[in-house]
Amino acid sequence: MWRSGTIKLVVLPMQSAGPQRNMATLKDISLRLKSVTNIQKITKSMKMVSAAKYAKAERELKAARPYGEGAQNFYKAIEGDSTQEAKDQPKEGNPKRLLVLLTSDRGLCGAVHTSISKEAKAQIAANPPGVDLKVITIGDKSKAMLQRLHSQYILLSGNEIGRQPPTFKDASLIAQGILDCGFEFDEGQIIFNKFRTVVSYTTSKMPIMTADKVAKKEKMTIYDSIDDD
Numbered sequence: 550m551w552r553s554g555t556i557k558l559v560v561l562p563m564q565s566a567g568p569q570r571n572m573a574t575l576k577d578i579s580l581r582l583k584s585v586t587n588i589q590k591i592t593k594s595m596k597m598v599s600a601a602k603y604a605k606a607e608r609e610l611k612a613a614r615p616y617g618e619g620a621q622n623f624y625k626a627i628e629g630d631s632t633q634e635a636k637d638q639p640k641e642g643n644p645k646r647l648l649v650l651l652t653s654d655r656g657l658c659g660a661v662h663t664s665i666s667k668e669a670k671a672q673i674a675a676n677p678p679g680v681d682l683k684v685i686t687i688g689d690k691s692k693a694m695l696q697r698l699h700s701q702y703i704l705l706s707g708n709e710i711g712r713q714p715p716t717f718k719d720a721s722l723i724a725q726g727i728l729d730c731g732f733e734f735d736e737g738q739i740i741f742n743k744f745r746t747v748v749s750y751t752t753s754k755m756p757i758m759t760a761d762k763v764a765k766k767e768k769m770t771i772y773d774s775i776d777d778d
Contacts, residue, residue: 609715610744616717624756645735647704647732648685649685649727650666650669650686654708655689661742661750662690669740670699685703687710735759738757
């Protein structure tokens, strides 16, 4: 038995043949490829600039390194038995130690800066009671790494040093700042990184002695004095 009724027809919209939503068009892909190509050109230019700067810095380092090695050899020659000398010298008041940290003002050099700050923090943590320890930071990086937790140890800070090729004037400014800071230390140490290759370096330490302490060294007599001439 058939029953009469109403039949509803639903008309479905036809799918468009154009691009779907969130799908890249040929124009978008072309612009993306163009931007990637431009980034590659910029990166290549940056590599060329950095390679030229590295070659220049390496030449300047080779010219300046003999002066640093000469100073290190001088201290090694007159150092002698520092432990025995420390026992023989009478102690007046609390001993004073000075640390000089050498870093740069900026740069994404990673562990080049953190290794120096870690060494300084380790010496601060191991500093025995009764020893007055102060730190001089050369470069904004070392200052920033010690400022938050160890600001009470920072005696002096300097920056804008070493941006140009190193000269004796830079070293003399640092030395004069140490002499004029008013902290009469008994012993001191410079903490710095010694360059080896592009990806490696050695965190090194160099002693600092006052003029009186150097003059009292027994082995100082092996050097000629221009004052005697």
